[in-house]
Amino acid sequence: MRKFLALFMLLLISAYSFNGLVKAESGDPVLTSEAAVLMDTQSGAILFGKNEETMMYPASLTKIATAIYAIETADLDELVVVSEEIENIDGTRVYLNPGEQVSLRKLIQGMLINSGNDAALAIAIHLDGSLESYSKNINEFLESDIGVEDTHFVNPHGLFDENHYTTAKDLGLILNYAMNNPDFREIFGTKQLEWDGESWDTTILSHHRMLKGEIPYEGVTGGKTGFVDQSKQTLATTADNGQLKLTAILLKSEYKRKIYEDTIKLFDYGFTAFKTSQISKGETFTNGNLKFKASKDLLLTEPIEKGKRVVDKDGILRIENEDGEIIQSIELKPLIGKKPEVKKTAPEPKQSGLLSVNTILGAVVIVAAAGLWMVNRKQKKSRRYRSR
Structure with missing residues (x-):
């Protein structure tokens, strides 16, 4: 009996382990990044999520929102007079000079391709006059036009502020919305650009290693990197295999190598498991x-x-x-179909009250006449019998 029970338990454990192995092999991607979302760029369907609605710090992925806000708010060919406020900006720059005149398009290129914080600040001041007004207006834009629910931005570049936050899901919504705009798509997918500024003459390069081809992946169409100490590594990437377009957002990874590995896992999963159909x-x-x-x-x-x-x-x-x-x-x-037609028939004419009374009186007269005839007949018979 004991041998039988031991054999039964062994088989049960083996079966459970096998099922767990199959599930692990065929299940969702296992990521090291703290939060992530994979979305269909066109339909918006969420194909995978990990803490996708958890509040996180986006770092320079903020610039995706700044770019589409600027593109839809102003003329890309208008000249921007660079504000003096850019002099004290931290982090990556495109080395603008206060008072320098640069087209809005060029500032967006410097912000997205080279992640220039000075370009981002120059855009915000030009559009709204101050960071306070920029924050109010872009948050209204993101909520009303795009539909974000858990995002609050206080600056255009993503440098750390505890009140500057979003979620992987909201960033996916923002990027999907932006990818509908051809000007944004062109800049977001640019690998390098000749930069001719007053104080900096160079070729600026995208920081996104998959977009540049340093980490090869077929079909990558655009990307943006981000990093501050509090957010760690952040990454936004789009890809298209000709049948399906995908958006991947990864937040808070300790290492660059790992966040790219996570992105590849998401794209492999999406392109292998899903397709786009049309109704x-x-x-x-x-x-x-x-x-x-x-x-x-x-x-x-x-x-x-x-x-x-x-x-x-x-x-x-x-x-x-x-x-x-x-x-x-x-x-x-x-779908409301046509109601079946009902043939109308002429209603029977209503009898008047007078006609009804006449009918009744006629019946009474007939009955009375019949009664009188019967009485008269009996009387005649009686007289005949008496005469005999």
């Missing part, structure tokens, strides 16, 4: 007798294998994986 405007879906349709052309992110589409009674289309986890939800429009 055409007017395409219909059902739930029992209920019918719904897409009100416009829509992009879906679906598992390459074992995914399913589920429509609930409220017309919410859910894209689920094999475990029933929701990848994306889309609201459909109720």
Whole structure:
């Protein structure tokens, strides 16, 4: 009996271990970065998250927000007179001089490609007059236009401030929004640029090692790095394999090498497991007798294998994986069909009260006449009998 129990426990443990091994091998990426998110750049679907809604310090990934805010607020060809406030800025610079006149486009290039903090500050002062006004306006822009929920920026460059924070999810939303703009996409994907400034004449290079090709990965379309002591390494990257476009945000990694490894893991996972599909405007879906349709052309992110589409009674289309986890939800429009035509028939004419009374009186007269006839007949018979 003991041998049987021992053998049973051994088999049970082996089976459990095997299942755990399979799950580990086929499951989500294991990352060293403290927070991360992988999103479909086009549909916005979150394909992987790790502490994606936890408040973090973004460092220079802030400049992604500053760039798209500037692009959508002002004319890129307008000249900016560089403020004197840039003289005391810390960190990476493009060595602007106070009073130097530079186009807004060039400042955005210097900020995104070379991560120039002086360029970021010059942009903010030019757009809003002060850091206080910049902070108020960009936070309103991020909330109203992009839909962030847990972001608060107090500067345009990301130098540390305890009141300057965001989340991996919000940064993904910001970058996805920005990637819809062709001017942003062009600058975000630039590897190097000739820089001809008053005090600095050079070729500026992107700091993003995957974008430059130092860490090869096919399909990388853009990137931004960040670092301050409190945030550690931060990294934003976009990639496109021709069938799917991905956005990866990694926050708070101790080492540069590790944050790039994490990014590659996310891209490998995304490109292997997911695909982009399209629903055409007017395409219909059902739930029992209920019918719904897409009100416009829509992009879906679906598992390459074992995914399913589920429509609930409220017309919410859910894209689920094999475990029933929701990848994306889309609201459909109720499809209201034509009501069947009911043939109208002429109503029967209503009888008037007078007609009803006449009918009753006629019946009474007939009954009375019949009664009189019967009485009269009996009387005649009686007289005949008496005469005999």
